[in-house]
Amino acid sequence: MKILLLGKNGQVGWELQRSLAPLGEVIALGSDSVQWCGNFLDLAGIDATVRAIAPDVIVNAAAYTAVDKAESDADACATVNAKAPGVLAAVAAETGALLVHYSTDYVFDGSGEAPRDETAPTGPLSVYGSTKLDGEQAIVRSGCQYLIFRTSWVYAARGGNFAKTMLRLAGERDRLSVVADQIGAPTGAELIADVTAHAIRSTRAQPELSGIYHLAAAGETSWHGYASYVIDVARQAGVPVKVANEAIAAVGSEAFPAPAARPKNSRLDTAKLQAAFSLTLPEWQRGVARMLSEILEK
Ligand SMILES: NC(=O)C1=CN([C@@H]2O[C@H](COP(=O)(O)OP(=O)(O)OC[C@H]3O[C@@H](n4cnc5c(N)ncnc54)[C@H](OP(=O)(O)O)[C@@H]3O)[C@@H](O)[C@H]2O)C=CC1
Numbered sequence: 001m002k003i004l005l006l007g008k009n010g011q012v013g014w015e016l017q018r019s020l021a022p023l024g025e026v027i028a029l030g031s032d033s034v035q036w037c038g039n040f041l042d043l044a045g046i047d048a049t050v051r052a053i054a055p056d057v058i059v060n061a062a063a064y065t066a067v068d069k070a071e072s073d074a075d076a077c078a079t080v081n082a083k084a085p086g087v088l089a090a091v092a093a094e095t096g097a098l099l100v101h102y103s104t105d106y107v108f109d110g111s112g113e114a115p116r117d118e119t120a121p122t123g124p125l126s127v128y129g130s131t132k133l134d135g136e137q138a139i140v141r142s143g144c145q146y147l148i149f150r151t152s153w154v155y156a157a158r159g160g161n162f163a164k165t166m167l168r169l170a171g172e173r174d175r176l177s178v179v180a181d182q183i184g185a186p187t188g189a190e191l192i193a194d195v196t197a198h199a200i201r202s203t204r205a206q207p208e209l210s211g212i213y214h215l216a217a218a219g220e221t222s223w224h225g226y227a228s229y230v231i232d233v234a235r236q237a238g239v240p241v242k243v244a245n246e247a248i249a250a251v252g253s254e255a256f257p258a259p260a261a262r263p264k265n266s267r268l269d270t271a272k273l274q275a276a277f278s279l280t281l282p283e284w285q286r287g288v289a290r291m292l293s294e295i296l297e298k
């Protein structure tokens with residue numbers, strides 16, 4: 001099996017370089033690749049690259065993920081998150097390749113408290129969420145065989161994420177304010193990459209497994225609960241933190257104004273994935289603790 005991995009240097013892309021290796025020949029590209037075009041702003045280049053490599057599986061881990069910046073950079077965000085996946089899907093539809101792609105809880109409007117399943121109506125609140133939804137829909141419309149994993153609150157030992165921002169701020173400040181009315185599940189890039197490899201194997205054998213799946217760790221927390229957990233683990237590991245637990249103020253979203261609105265309810269119902277691929281997704285704390293042990297023991 002020949003696999004083309006795009007976005008190899010991102011949180012998920014980096015873990016996919018590891019998890020996809022046993023499946024076959026992996027050609028991994030980043031936006032800075034020179035031998036082939038890896039830049040999603042060059043749609044013609046991406047089209048030519050995929051056709052020249054002619055992979056059996058395309059795994060797209062590239063995306064414009066700067067949620068707040070996207071609000072004032074909509075065109076670039078749409079090209080990367082919607083148009084480029086449309087180009088990948090068109091080639092996959094023509095060649096019969098399987099396209100694997102990632103989307104987000106931010107395609108939902110965050111109303112209510114019930115976890116969303118894959119049939120729930122969407123209603124993105126941000127440019128980022130809208131472009132990610134457009135990308136999903138371009139893939140579904142193309143008629144190609146696909147696996148789209150909607151995930152949430154992704155972290156990795158490597159790369160930028162909320163947990164690492166909190167660790168940095170906890171070392172610098174003696175007070176923090178963190179929103180407590182946005183609820184979701186922090187999900188490790190490692191878990192996503194492992195589930196992806198497993199799902200590709202199964203779908204290559206059973207094409208009817210193709211579709212959209214929610215993929216998030218089990219359990220739930222708020223960003224405030226997540227920050228408190230991360231800082232507590234760091235403190236117990238002997239990392240010097242300036243902020244005392246009671247100085248991590250739980251605030252409403254309105255107290256933390258940001259260019260992009262975020263959904264309050266980011267809960268994802270993952271029953272379809274767990275049933276289709278015979279998986280049990282672990283509680284969010286397990287992966288976060290593992291990531292922290294990796295970065296704190298350096
Ligand atoms: N991060 C999160 O919290 C969540 C992410 N997701 C989705 O999961 C997937 C992976 O996310 P994650 O690994 O966290 O993302 P990262 O932000 O860690 O990585 C994104 C990757 O996309 C690449 N990229 C950005 N712009 C371009 C471009 N113009 N051309 C080619 N490549 C580009 C970046 O490469 P470079 O650095 O070279 O620019 C980077 O390697 C994405 O589809 C994302 O939408 C879903 C839910 C949550």
Ligand SMILES: Cc1cn([C@H]2C[C@H](O)[C@@H](COP(=O)(O)OP(=O)(O)O[C@H]3O[C@@H](C)C(=O)[C@@H](O)[C@H]3O)O2)c(=O)[nH]c1=O
Nearest residue numbers: 065067104105152153154162165177178179223256262
């Ligand atoms: C840094 C910081 C953030 N926050 C709030 C802002 C925001 O509502 C929430 C999350 O902050 P961030 O901006 O780091 O997280 P954000 O970039 O919105 O994370 C999102 O990334 C995209 C790619 C996704 O697909 C989503 O699933 C989600 O993971 O925490 C605080 O309340 N206090 C703080 O000190």
Ligand SMILES: [Mg+2]
Nearest residue numbers: 065066067162
């Ligand atoms: Mg972010």
